Amino acid sequence: MQNRQFIYPNKVQVGEKIAILSPSAGLPEIFPAVYELGLKHLREEFKLVPVEYPTTRKMGSTPKDRARDIMAAFADPEIKAVICSIGGDDQIKVLKYLDPEVLRAHPKPFLGYSDATNLHFYLWNLGIVSYYGGAIMTQFGRYYAMDEYTVHSLRHALFQGGEYEITPTPEWSDESYNWNDPDTLSLRVPMFANTGWQWHNAERIVEGTAWGGCLEIIDYHLRAHRYLQPLEHYKGCILFLEASEEMPDAEYVYRVLMGMGERGMLQQFSALLMGRPKAWNFDNQLSSEEKETYKLEQKEAVIKAIEEYAPSLLAVFNLDFGHTDPQFMLPSGGHLRIDGIARKITMTY
Known part of the structure; x- marks a missing residue:
């Protein structure tokens, strides 16, 4: 609303x-x-x-x-x-x-x-x-x-x-410090050059209120259905999503979005901001090639759900919020403006 x-x-x-x-x-x-x-x-x-x-x-x-x-x-x-x-x-x-x-x-x-x-x-x-x-x-x-x-x-x-235009960070990392190994804590984790955001259905301008968070926690709420609002409360809002260090596979990501779609919820949003996937943890240390495959499969799962339930939804991928580093603070409930024509995103803090 x-x-x-x-x-x-x-x-x-x-x-x-x-x-x-x-x-x-x-x-x-x-x-x-x-x-x-x-x-x-x-x-x-x-x-x-x-x-x-x-x-x-x-x-x-x-x-x-x-x-x-x-x-x-x-x-x-x-x-x-x-x-x-x-x-x-x-x-x-x-x-x-x-x-x-x-x-x-x-x-x-x-x-x-x-x-x-x-x-x-x-x-x-x-x-x-x-x-x-x-x-x-x-x-x-x-x-x-x-x-x-x-x-x-x-x-x-x-x-x-006030208003704040976010931009892609020059470099990023999805690898983490080992808090159990004090000798490594003063070292810098490997950082990678940022290739920028990826846009889907982008040739327009969308404004709305931000709602979202961690995909797995949204799954909790889809199951519990205790704190979700009536569908009309999300009408025209901008959904933001990112997955945790548990690195859910593409099928799980799709199923969560499928659940939102079957509920009629995914269709309410005017745009989707998708955080950069975290494709590495200590128990699952993917190679560079494996990381790229993981990220591509997650993006394809999201687009599959969009095409099935909200085919006109504007989406932006690889944003710097969530479980990768560094991150910008995303104002939940705040006003967002996504200019797909100029490829700009502005948030009101």
């Missing part, structure tokens, strides 16, 4: 307090050095004051306890934004313990991605803009250095607001 109004939370000021939460996995307990480095960069690069909560450094916290920390952070007037330490795989269990009235009364910038898709959906349903990206242990806790492309986008999301 293009006429639906979303609230942009107030921006943060230098020196203010920021809640650091673990609404999913409490990995700061297992990898404290990586987490502490992320906090150091938050303090030194952004001049912000991190505030932790009881479950921030605790693995195995109950969903109810994690929800309690979320509510406390949003309700505290001294806390000006909320950033996830990292993702996980069960944040959907937290949502039933949240109080929507407290969140609606105290909108704040929320940053995170992957499993944080759950909280992005919850805030979207309340009409609150949030920012997909920027976890403490991955983007802030980068050992070699924080990537300037990421830092620039984070500054817009946290401090500046």
Whole structure:
């Protein structure tokens, strides 16, 4: 619904307090050095004051306890934004313990991605803009250095607001640091030249409200059907999708989109922004040739679903958000403008 109004939370000021939460996995307990480095960069690069909560450094916290920390952070007037330490795989269990009235009364910038898709959906349903990206242990806790492309986008999301034209990063990586091997943490992961975005059905201009996140978490919600809105709420919105480090195969990607299509949901969107596929992890270290095959098969699966369910849908592939590095922050609930003629994308932060 293009006429639906979303609230942009107030921006943060230098020196203010920021809640650091673990609404999913409490990995700061297992990898404290990586987490502490992320906090150091938050303090030194952004001049912000991190505030932790009881479950921030605790693995195995109950969903109810994690929800309690979320509510406390949003309700505290001294806390000006909320950033996830990292993702996980069960944040959907937290949502039933949240109080929507407290969140609606105290909108704040929320940053995170992957499993944080759950909280992005919850805030979207309340009409609150949030920012997909920027976890403490991955983007802030980068050992070699924080990537300037990421830092620039984070500054817009946290401090500046306004319209922001995103551009392809000059180089990128889908390979990761081994947090279990301290000797490698000061090295730079392999970086690859960016060949640019890929456009499909692009010869027009589309504007709309952003909705989306991690494909696997969207699959959770298609199955649970507890936090999805009536179809008309997505009419004219711009869908953004990316897959996690679990590297789902092309058939799975297609099936999720097929589920959206059979539900009548995929057809509601005016455009699709597809994040660059992560084609490498420690358990599945693909060669360069295997990576290209994996990425091509994923793109073909997406286009297959588009052609079956939404054949006129404008789509852009290989964008720099999600599980590859660096990343821009994508405003969930924010206004996007995709100019397929000029090959430009502008987001309102």
